[in-house]
Amino acid sequence: MPVLEIETIRGVQLMTMNRPKSLNSLNEELSSALIRAFHMASEDDEVRVVVLNGAGKGFCSGLDLTTVDSIGEQSSRFQALDEYGWVGRLALAISECDKPVIAAMNGIAAGAGLSLALAADMRYMAASARVTTGYIRRALSPDAGMSYFLPRLVGPNRAAKWLFTGQDIAAFEAEQAGLVDEVYADGEFMPHVLRIAYDIADQAPLALTYTKRLLHASFDTDLRSQLRQEFTSIKACFATEDVAEGMQAFSEKRKPIYRGR
Incomplete structure (x- = not known):
C-alpha cells in the first residue's frame, strides 16, 4: 500500500497521506514521497491546485517517533551537509510549490504535521479536529518551519504561548486565531474544501x-x-x-x- 495516494481531477490534485494506523505520522518514506509529489505538481500543467489531507481519522500526527534514532544519522556526504533535514526539505517543497496548496485538516495535526499545514497557502479544519505544536511535550524544539510560519499567522505572542505550552487547540480556536481560514462540520468538510479547490482551479x-x-x-x-x-x-x-x-x-x-x- 503506497504511503501517499495521488489523484488529479479537473485540475485539483488530491494528495492523501496514507499511514492511517499511525495517524499519518511522518517517516522518511512518506516525507520523500511528499517532496517528490510537490516537485512534480509544480511541473505538471494538468495540476492547478493541490489539496493535502490524511487518510483515516488524522491529518498528520507529526514525526514517527520510531524514526527518532535515525534523525541524526549521517550515512552520506549529502546527509552530513544537509542543512534542513528531510522535514525541512518537505516544508520547502510545500511552500515553494508553484501551485496553490490547500491543507485539509480532517483530524489531528501535531508537531511536524501541523508544520506541513502551516507551509500551505490555505488551511481548513473539520470541526472535530484539533492541532498542537506538541514539540515541547517531547523535550524538542520546533522544526519543519514551525517557528517561521506560526508567528506570521497568529502573531508572536500567541505563537510563543502555543510553542511553550504545547497545548491542544480546538478547531474554532484555531479559526479565531487566524491559523485556519474556515471550519466545517465533519460530514461536510471535504466537499466544502474541494469546492474551494475547484473554484481556484478554474482561474488562470x-x-x-x-x-x-x-x-x-x-x-x-x-x-x-x-x-x-x-x-x-x-x-x-x-x-x-x-x-x-x-x-x-x-x-x-x-x-x-x-x-x-
Missing part, C-alpha cells in the same frame, strides 16, 4: 503562479522591490491568451475557459 494558471510567488516574496522584501515585481508579473500576464479570454468572456457574459497560455 499563470496568474495563480505569479500571485503565489508575489505573496511569498512580500514577507522578505521592501515596498519598492515588491512594486517592481508586481509590475513585471502583471505585464507577463497581459501578454497571455488567458487575459484575452477573460476579457472576451466578460463581454459575452460567460464563464472564461483558461488554458494557461
Whole structure:
C-alpha cells in the first residue's frame, strides 16, 4: 500500500497521506514521497491546485517517533551537509510549490504535521479536529518551519504561548486565531474544501503562479522591490491568451475557459 495516494481531477490534485494506523505520522518514506509529489505538481500543467489531507481519522500526527534514532544519522556526504533535514526539505517543497496548496485538516495535526499545514497557502479544519505544536511535550524544539510560519499567522505572542505550552487547540480556536481560514462540520468538510479547490482551479494558471510567488516574496522584501515585481508579473500576464479570454468572456457574459497560455 503506497504511503501517499495521488489523484488529479479537473485540475485539483488530491494528495492523501496514507499511514492511517499511525495517524499519518511522518517517516522518511512518506516525507520523500511528499517532496517528490510537490516537485512534480509544480511541473505538471494538468495540476492547478493541490489539496493535502490524511487518510483515516488524522491529518498528520507529526514525526514517527520510531524514526527518532535515525534523525541524526549521517550515512552520506549529502546527509552530513544537509542543512534542513528531510522535514525541512518537505516544508520547502510545500511552500515553494508553484501551485496553490490547500491543507485539509480532517483530524489531528501535531508537531511536524501541523508544520506541513502551516507551509500551505490555505488551511481548513473539520470541526472535530484539533492541532498542537506538541514539540515541547517531547523535550524538542520546533522544526519543519514551525517557528517561521506560526508567528506570521497568529502573531508572536500567541505563537510563543502555543510553542511553550504545547497545548491542544480546538478547531474554532484555531479559526479565531487566524491559523485556519474556515471550519466545517465533519460530514461536510471535504466537499466544502474541494469546492474551494475547484473554484481556484478554474482561474488562470499563470496568474495563480505569479500571485503565489508575489505573496511569498512580500514577507522578505521592501515596498519598492515588491512594486517592481508586481509590475513585471502583471505585464507577463497581459501578454497571455488567458487575459484575452477573460476579457472576451466578460463581454459575452460567460464563464472564461483558461488554458494557461
